[in-house]
Amino acid sequence: MDKIKILVTDDDREIVDSISIFLEADGYTAIKAYDGLEALDKVISDPGISLIILDIMMPSLDGIQTLMKLRQEKNIPVILLSAKSEDADKILGLYAGADDYVTKPFSPPELMARVKSQIRRYTMLGGATTPPTKLCVGGLELDTESKTVTVDGAEVRLTRIEYRILELMCRNVGKVFSAEEIYRAVWDNDIVVGDNTIAVHIRHIREKIEINPKDPKYLKVVWGIGYKICSQKG
Amino acid sequence: MKKLAYSAISKAIAFMLVLALTGIAVGLLVSVGFDMIEYNIFEDELYDDFNFSQSMRNEMTSLIDNIDSDIPIREPDSSIFEYYISVPGKNILQGNPSLLEDTDFSSVYKYSIYVICQDGKANTQTSFNYMSKYYPDFDCEIFLAYTPAYAADYTARKLAVKEAFEKNIYFVLFCAVGIIFLFVYLLFVCGRDCFGRIKLLLQDKIPPELQLAAAAFLVVMGGLLIINLLYFDEPELRGIIILSSSICASLVIGIVLCIFMSFARLGKNGTFLRKSLIVIICVWGYKTLIKILKFCFGLIGKFFKTIIRFFKQLGIHIHSFFDVLLTYRLAKTAAAVIVLTGGLSYIFGFTQSFFPFLLTCALIALVTFKLLKAIKSFEVISNGIHSIKNGEINQKILLPEKDYFHEIADSVNSIGDGIQAAVEKSVKAEKLKTELITNVSHDLKTPLTSIISYSDLLCDMKLSPNEANEYAKIIRKKGERLKNLTQDLFDMSKAQSGNEQLNIERLDLALLINQSLGESDSILEKSGLVPVIDLGREMFISGDGKKLSRVFENLIVNISKYAQKSTRVFISIKQKDNNIYAEFKNTSAAPLDFDTEEITERFVRGDKSRSTEGSGLGLAIAKSYTELCGGSFRVETDGDLFKVIIAFKKA
Numbered sequence: 001m002d003k004i005k006i007l008v009t010d011d012d013r014e015i016v017d018s019i020s021i022f023l024e025a026d027g028y029t030a031i032k033a034y035d036g037l038e039a040l041d042k043v044i045s046d047p048g049i050s051l052i053i054l055d056i057m058m059p060s061l062d063g064i065q066t067l068m069k070l071r072q073e074k075n076i077p078v079i080l081l082s083a084k085s086e087d088a089d090k091i092l093g094l095y096a097g098a099d100d101y102v103t104k105p106f107s108p109p110e111l112m113a114r115v116k117s118q119i120r121r122y123t124m125l126g127g128a129t130t131p132p133t134k135l136c137v138g139g140l141e142l143d144t145e146s147k148t149v150t151v152d153g154a155e156v157r158l159t160r161i162e163y164r165i166l167e168l169m170c171r172n173v174g175k176v177f178s179a180e181e182i183y184r185a186v187w188d189n190d191i192v193v194g195d196n197t198i199a200v201h202i203r204h205i206r207e208k209i210e211i212n213p214k215d216p217k218y219l220k221v222v223w224g225i226g227y228k229i230c231s232q233k234g
Numbered sequence: 235m236k237k238l239a240y241s242a243i244s245k246a247i248a249f250m251l252v253l254a255l256t257g258i259a260v261g262l263l264v265s266v267g268f269d270m271i272e273y274n275i276f277e278d279e280l281y282d283d284f285n286f287s288q289s290m291r292n293e294m295t296s297l298i299d300n301i302d303s304d305i306p307i308r309e310p311d312s313s314i315f316e317y318y319i320s321v322p323g324k325n326i327l328q329g330n331p332s333l334l335e336d337t338d339f340s341s342v343y344k345y346s347i348y349v350i351c352q353d354g355k356a357n358t359q360t361s362f363n364y365m366s367k368y369y370p371d372f373d374c375e376i377f378l379a380y381t382p383a384y385a386a387d388y389t390a391r392k393l394a395v396k397e398a399f400e401k402n403i404y405f406v407l408f409c410a411v412g413i414i415f416l417f418v419y420l421l422f423v424c425g426r427d428c429f430g431r432i433k434l435l436l437q438d439k440i441p442p443e444l445q446l447a448a449a450a451f452l453v454v455m456g457g458l459l460i461i462n463l464l465y466f467d468e469p470e471l472r473g474i475i476i477l478s479s480s481i482c483a484s485l486v487i488g489i490v491l492c493i494f495m496s497f498a499r500l501g502k503n504g505t506f507l508r509k510s511l512i513v514i515i516c517v518w519g520y521k522t523l524i525k526i527l528k529f530c531f532g533l534i535g536k537f538f539k540t541i542i543r544f545f546k547q548l549g550i551h552i553h554s555f556f557d558v559l560l561t562y563r564l565a566k567t568a569a570a571v572i573v574l575t576g577g578l579s580y581i582f583g584f585t586q587s588f589f590p591f592l593l594t595c596a597l598i599a600l601v602t603f604k605l606l607k608a609i610k611s612f613e614v615i616s617n618g619i620h621s622i623k624n625g626e627i628n629q630k631i632l633l634p635e636k637d638y639f640h641e642i643a644d645s646v647n648s649i650g651d652g653i654q655a656a657v658e659k660s661v662k663a664e665k666l667k668t669e670l671i672t673n674v675s676h677d678l679k680t681p682l683t684s685i686i687s688y689s690d691l692l693c694d695m696k697l698s699p700n701e702a703n704e705y706a707k708i709i710r711k712k713g714e715r716l717k718n719l720t721q722d723l724f725d726m727s728k729a730q731s732g733n734e735q736l737n738i739e740r741l742d743l744a745l746l747i748n749q750s751l752g753e754s755d756s757i758l759e760k761s762g763l764v765p766v767i768d769l770g771r772e773m774f775i776s777g778d779g780k781k782l783s784r785v786f787e788n789l790i791v792n793i794s795k796y797a798q799k800s801t802r803v804f805i806s807i808k809q810k811d812n813n814i815y816a817e818f819k820n821t822s823a824a825p826l827d828f829d830t831e832e833i834t835e836r837f838v839r840g841d842k843s844r845s846t847e848g849s850g851l852g853l854a855i856a857k858s859y860t861e862l863c864g865g866s867f868r869v870e871t872d873g874d875l876f877k878v879i880i881a882f883k884k885a
Contacts, residue, residue: 014684014688015680018691021691083679083680105682105713106683108687196751199752203753221749223746223780224741224742225742226745
């Protein structure tokens with residue numbers, strides 16, 4: 001089987017090199033580009049590229065512009081890299097068509113985990129239809145019959161309580177649940193006053209399903225109000 | 235049933251019924267009313283001893299009146315009356331003298347008047363005996379009677395009318411009862427629909443007094459119209475009169491009913507008094523009176539204030555006048571004036587001449603004028619200094635160049651300019667610093683990415699010599715720390731430059747701290763601390779949840795770093811008055827020998843040696859974020875007790 005090709009684009013050569021080393025160590029083929037135009041050329045000339053890692057701040061054509069041009073032609077996953085860590089920047093990138101967003105300086109294992117998850121989704125789950133017993137939120141899938149959870153195709157082991165909390169929230173994507181509501185639904189009980197049990201469970205679930213629990217993609221804390229499951233973007 | 239009673243249709247039917255019944259009753263009353271007036275059915279007979287029927291009385295009067303005139307006496311209608319009049323003194327003898335021949339004539343002519351006057355005296359006790367006083371010189375004899383046939387016919391007709399009236403009056407009474415019942419019903423149900431809701435009509439906006447006046451007017455006018463119509467008795471017009479008076483009556487009753495219903499609606503709505511013109515006028519009058527009184531008192535107060543101010547100003551001016559008088563330059567002028575006036579007075583003789591006195595006065599006036607002008611400039615300068623003191627450093631003191639105090643004003647102006655330049659410079663410097671920090675932290679991130687990546691790669695390799703593996707680990711660890719420092723620095727500069735975008739929401743502070751504890755409980759556990767938590771429930775404040783979570787995360791991390799191992803830490807929320815206080819208390823491992831104000835400054839750390847991990851920005855960021863969200867952040871120490879108190883307004 002051919003190795004999966006990944007295009008790495010950044011104007012800083014050392015960063016491109018280091019990412020390439022990590023990618024190759026994980027069994028991918030890295031293709032390097034140093035600005036937006038070059039990246040576009042390589043993607044169009046090589047249809048075998050399955051993922052693009054794209055820096056935002058680059059000369060000639062920046063990452064966002066490159067991404068928008070690319071999206072007119074191709075639908076391959078794109079992970080944006082940026083030194084900008086503001087929420088507004090992330091939202092802009094995701095709305096421009098990115099599949100994920102990693103801020104510099106990143107930890108290499110985290111970047112590799114994100115690459116892996118995108119590749120899995122792109123190659124394995126591409127056209128699969130979802131059976132009715134499955135709850136899907138982006139790459140997160142709950143099988144309500146076998147009570148199993150997979151993230152981007154990889155199974156995750158949850159305790160019974162954790163599973164019930166996650167199922168409750170996946171059935172109401174976007175709804176903000178207060179700690180009381182979760183307690184009542186999952187334990188069939190009124191809340192014990194001033195307890196952080198729920199908060200701890202939520203953190204445990206997050207550690208299992210999120211690549212970076214500090215910057216969660218699915219299960220988000222709405223501070224001072226409750227918790228919610230986010231659909232992929234925004 | 236209730237629905238039916240309140241439905242619009244039954245209301246309309248009741249209303250129409252009232253109108254119809256009124257029409258019918260009035261029609262009936264009017265139709266018998268003509269006859270009732272004509273036959274005067276409430277009197278039993280055609281006449282009694284002294285009160286004759288109207289027609290007979292008229293006839294008799296005309297007979298008596300004609301005695302004295304030269305025109306021949308008009309004969310009464312022979313189909314109704316039979317008469318006989320004899321006045322021997324005037325040669326009058328008319329009518330049928332044989333009437334009295336029958337000895338029993340009084341039983342034949344039951345309804346008759348018989349007057350005999352002799353020697354100025356009347357024989358009868360009738361009301362016509364006055365004629366003996368009119369005509370004392372004439373003896374006379376007058377007899378007037380209804381013909382027996384007419385009397386019988388009249389009595390019969392009167393009886394028929396009476397019967398008709400008695401028959402109708404029961405029907406009219408029935409109608410009246412019906413009208414009253416429906417009236418009460420309508421008053422009861424009006425204004426409410428079948429769901430019991432109160433509904434007002436356009437009519438209810440008219441003040442009740444106006445409606446009442448309209449009702450009274452209509453009733454009086456309608457009554458007068460009907461009564462007048464009754465006396466307008468023409469047999470061929472009777473039908474029209476009956477019809478028009480019944481329509482008129484039902485219209486009047488209809489309008490009166492409408493008005494009463496409006497009152498009922500207003501009463502049910504509880505707005506009767508509010509709509510009432512009298513109440514409105516009274517309230518308006520009361521308010522206006524109060525306003526006028528206030529205005530008057532205000533005027534009086536103003537007057538007194540002005541007087542007081544005037545005297546005060548006068549006092550100040552006199553005071554400043556002497557002050558200024560003492561200043562050197564003005565003293566010189568004044569001295570010159572005094573010497574001059576003294577000299578002039580001496581030359582011209584003090585009392586003998588009027589001219590020097592006038593001149594002296596003019597000079598004194600001139601000096602006073604000059605002095606007052608000087609005081610004014612003085613005030614301008616004083617105001618200018620005052621505004622600079624209050625921070626309005628753009629304010630310039632404007633004095634004409636000729637002014638005594640122009641130089642002082644100029645100096646004050648240049649001081650203001652200096653201050654302004656300094657402030658602008660410092661603002662600019664602060665802005666530059668913020669920009670620099672932002673740019674630097676951005677630029678730091680790119681090389682840092684490479685450092686972290688390559689040190690990571692090194693750590694995965696087997697290096698020789700063996701120590702190199704340890705060095706690589708140190709580089710990676712410090713790279714990580716540099717990354718956190720950069721991020722903190724960036725957040726800090728952003729918060730303090732005021733560029734932060736906030737998303738203020740109503741939050742439960744208790745829940746928020748619980749969430750923060752849940753997120754970082756492993757940190758506390760790892761450091762072997764025992765948290766004692768008392769948060770209560772539903773402590774609502776307004777703030778940015780993300781920023782506040784950072785505040786509590788920093789505090790928890792801070793505690794885990796600096797608290798004495800295996801001691802208790804206290805985290806609690808209290809509500810007092812309108813404020814919510816969150817308290818974080820721990821026993822410090824190191825002695826607390828820093829200034830509590832300074833500790834929240836940028837880069838200040840509890841340990842001067844900076845040997846422990848941390849950017850020194852934790853508390854500074856926490857404080858900045860708390861203040862951005864409108865709260866206050868205070869650090870207190872007592873021996874080894876380290877206490878952070880965060881206060882928010884209750885939302």
